[in-house]
Amino acid sequence: MARRQRRNRPAAPSRRPDPPEQGGGAAPSRIPETLEGSVVFRVPFPESLDDLKGMTPIVVKWPYQIDYIHSFGQDSPFFAGLANGRLLGTRCPSCDYTYATPRLACMDCGAPTDWVELPKVGRVHTFTTCYFGSEAFLSECPFNLILVEFDGVDTLFLARLVGVAGNEIRVGMAVQARFVRNAKFKPTDVYFVPRDRP
Amino acid sequence: MALRGMRPVYVVSGGVSKFVKARPDRTFQPIVKEALDYALEDLGLEPGRARELIDGSVASYFSDHFMRQLMAGIMVQDYLGLCPKPSHRVEGGGATGGLGFQEGWKSVASGLMDVCLVFGWETMSHVQTWKGNEFIALASDVSFDYPVGGFYSGYYAMMVVRHMHEFGTTVEQMAHVSVKNHTNALHNPYAQKRLKLTLRDVRESPMVAYPLTRHDICVMSDGAACALLASEEGLLAIEKATGRTVPRVVVTGIGRGTDAMRMSDRPQRDVILLPHEKASDYKGLRYPGVHSFRAGRMATKQAYQMAGLGDPVKDLSFVELHDAYTSSEIQTYEDMGLCRYGEGGPFAASGKTFMPGIDYGLKLQKQGTIPVNPSGGLIACGHPVGATGLMQAVFALWQLQGTIARHFKDPALQVKSARRGAIHSHAGTGTYVTVSILERQS
Numbered sequence: 001m002a003r004r005q006r007r008n009r010p011a012a013p014s015r016r017p018d019p020p021e022q023g024g025g026a027a028p029s030r031i032p033e034t035l036e037g038s039v040v041f042r043v044p045f046p047e048s049l050d051d052l053k054g055m056t057p058i059v060v061k062w063p064y065q066i067d068y069i070h071s072f073g074q075d076s077p078f079f080a081g082l083a084n085g086r087l088l089g090t091r092c093p094s095c096d097y098t099y100a101t102p103r104l105a106c107m108d109c110g111a112p113t114d115w116v117e118l119p120k121v122g123r124v125h126t127f128t129t130c131y132f133g134s135e136a137f138l139s140e141c142p143f144n145l146i147l148v149e150f151d152g153v154d155t156l157f158l159a160r161l162v163g164v165a166g167n168e169i170r171v172g173m174a175v176q177a178r179f180v181r182n183a184k185f186k187p188t189d190v191y192f193v194p195r196d197r198p
Numbered sequence: 199m200a201l202r203g204m205r206p207v208y209v210v211s212g213g214v215s216k217f218v219k220a221r222p223d224r225t226f227q228p229i230v231k232e233a234l235d236y237a238l239e240d241l242g243l244e245p246g247r248a249r250e251l252i253d254g255s256v257a258s259y260f261s262d263h264f265m266r267q268l269m270a271g272i273m274v275q276d277y278l279g280l281c282p283k284p285s286h287r288v289e290g291g292g293a294t295g296g297l298g299f300q301e302g303w304k305s306v307a308s309g310l311m312d313v314c315l316v317f318g319w320e321t322m323s324h325v326q327t328w329k330g331n332e333f334i335a336l337a338s339d340v341s342f343d344y345p346v347g348g349f350y351s352g353y354y355a356m357m358v359v360r361h362m363h364e365f366g367t368t369v370e371q372m373a374h375v376s377v378k379n380h381t382n383a384l385h386n387p388y389a390q391k392r393l394k395l396t397l398r399d400v401r402e403s404p405m406v407a408y409p410l411t412r413h414d415i416c417v418m419s420d421g422a423a424c425a426l427l428a429s430e431e432g433l434l435a436i437e438k439a440t441g442r443t444v445p446r447v448v449v450t451g452i453g454r455g456t457d458a459m460r461m462s463d464r465p466q467r468d469v470i471l472l473p474h475e476k477a478s479d480y481k482g483l484r485y486p487g488v489h490s491f492r493a494g495r496m497a498t499k500q501a502y503q504m505a506g507l508g509d510p511v512k513d514l515s516f517v518e519l520h521d522a523y524t525s526s527e528i529q530t531y532e533d534m535g536l537c538r539y540g541e542g543g544p545f546a547a548s549g550k551t552f553m554p555g556i557d558y559g560l561k562l563q564k565q566g567t568i569p570v571n572p573s574g575g576l577i578a579c580g581h582p583v584g585a586t587g588l589m590q591a592v593f594a595l596w597q598l599q600g601t602i603a604r605h606f607k608d609p610a611l612q613v614k615s616a617r618r619g620a621i622h623s624h625a626g627t628g629t630y631v632t633v634s635i636l637e638r639q640s
Contacts (some may be wrong), residue, residue, distance in 0.1 A: 042467060057222045064266060072341055083352050101462050102340055126363070128355035129408045130347060134332035137347050147360075147462055147488065156462035156488070158346050166408055171363045186345040 074104045077115055083183035084191050089116045090155060100150055101156040121176040121195060122148040125156050129166030148175060148192060163193045204307040208433050209447045209636060210426045212592030217390040217421035217580035220323030227277035230319050230422040234278060237426055242440040246638040251435055253311035258298030258318030259584030260291060263333040265324055274317060288512035291337050295587020296623020296632030300452050302427045312432030319422035320582035328628035330418050337626055338458050351415055353627050358525035361489040367543035369409045373400035374547045375524035376413045376577060381558050381573025385610040390419050390580035396559060414524040419580030423588035426597035430520025447598045451505030451635035459542045460489045462628045470495045472535040473502055474509040479538055491628035494533030501633040510535050511568045515616040516597055518590040520624035521575040528620060536568060556610060587623035594619040
């Protein structure tokens with residue numbers, strides 16, 4: 001084993017001087033040294049390679065940012081509806097099952113569904129208040145999430161409930177839809193408030 | 199779901215890395231190797247011979263986002279020295295480990311392989327906790343759910359608020375689960391969060407999403423686990439190589455279920471019944487709604503039927519289930535038929551799912567009827583997603599071998615005369631769920 005390792009070890013690099021500059025625009029043979037991307041300039045290194053397994057891990061920061069080009073596809077009319085103050089769901093013409101969050105194919109019978117307008121008033125089916133959250137929403141904490149149930153509609157709708165403290169929310173509470181004036185083309189373009197609010 | 203033409207599959211050995219908040223000392227591949235090395239050493243199988251006997255593998259990990267590395271599965275296969283043998287990656291959210299285990303089962307049961315290694319891991323420390331929550335929340339519909347306030351603890355909180363409304367479940371009953379699992383983990387050296395808590399400690403820890411506090415929720419983790427599965431032929435070959443007899447632990451049932459990605463889309467209909475239940479048990483209950491996991495019920499029904507189980511409380515010695523939240527442990531008691539729908543809260547507080555002989559500092563009516571998460575579960579062990587379902591398989595194997603004392607250096611969590619156990623792995627808000635039944639043959 002030891003012998004094989006010796007055989008595989010690469011030959012020690014010879015200290016050859018840099019090749020002389022060539023005329024005629026030949027490619028440079030050295031990567032230019034810049035400060036761009038440098039984060040640390042010296043790391044400790046032990047005398048003996050035997051000590052390397054005890055080395056403290058090097059931990060670096062890798063940024064990652066990306067813009068997605070997301071299409072709402074067949075669900076686009078829902079977002080167009082919100083931008084126009086209309087809350088849309090879908091209904092199956094074959095079995096009459098009605099979806100609060102639109103689906104363009106019926107979960108039960110597979111038939112294509114039709115767009116329908118949902119009531120703007122409903123009830124809290126369940127709720128929570130988030131005191132922590134994902135990084136994207138941390139600045140908005142605490143916020144209330146509810147699932148809304150509508151009369152005559154079989155499924156529920158996830159939304160924010162505003163204008164009420166977390167400890168005042170109850171299952172069954174009547175709520176009313178409101179729309180943001182400047183649509184962001186997000187499901188939060190509609191939100192709910194307690195129904196008795198002015 | 200019969201086993202027509204399928205061969206018996208044995209769980210031969212397993213290993214788990216110590217679950218911790220962060221493992222900057224290693225990249226993911228050597229963390230998986232720690233689990234494999236342990237499994238082979240425990241078996242007494244020489245590492246080189248093992249690589250001859252293993253026919254292929256299944257790689258189980260959840261998120262490409264946590265490491266910003268695609269094709270990480272092959273990097274583990276490669277590091278473990280298993281190339282050019284066959285392998286594939288399995289992903290299904292939180293149920294990734296359970297799905298991976300069942301894919302390994304299929305590889306052996308079908309006759310494709312005699313020895314199959316299932317390895318899983320997650321290294322979640324590569325991003326900060328709040329960014330990690332964001333990545334996990336991307337496992338919700340990014341058009342309709344995520345932008346409203348994508349946060350899994352928020353989703354689970356809404357589900358349990360409805361459970362409380364339907365059935366009268368209380369936060370104190372939920373806190374019982376937290377006390378149980380954290381206390382159990384005091385005897386499990388692999389666990390990340392080993393704490394002696396009171397009900398009050400649980401309720402007074404910071405509120406994350408009402409009614410769930412920090413101690414109601416599992417933590418992110420870096421960790422790996424692996425399970426070695428074999429056919430009768432594979433087992434005999436391993437025994438020949440080691441000169442030792444391997445205890446016969448066989449997989450007698452597997453089941454899987456699914457549900458709609460958006461929990462708002464879940465129907466409200468009749469309960470899917472388990473072999474020991476009657477329709478009259480659930481008159482008037484609208485099911486699953488958002489209070490119950492239809493996928494868990496479907497997976498349970500298939501697994502129990504395949505394994506020939508009746509009442510699971512009588513027929514199982516223990517359960518390791520996916521308690522990402524104390525609330526989901528209670529909901530899963532019901533899905534798995536340990537109690538009826540609606541009885542999960544009182545069942546949690548009754549003590550029946552606690553380990554016998556351990557002092558939890560609680561007044562329990564009846565302790566240790568059917569221990570659930572004797573290991574401490576996800577809440578205390580941590581939840582390195584792709585490893586979690588396999589960790590359950592390994593802990594279940596050690597229970598059935600009767601070797602918990604050796605592996606945990608502590609006998610307290612050994613379920614006496616454990617004969618049959620269930621493992622349960624769960625994704626999303628209940629979108630993919632797997633249940634597998636493991637049984638010791640005498």
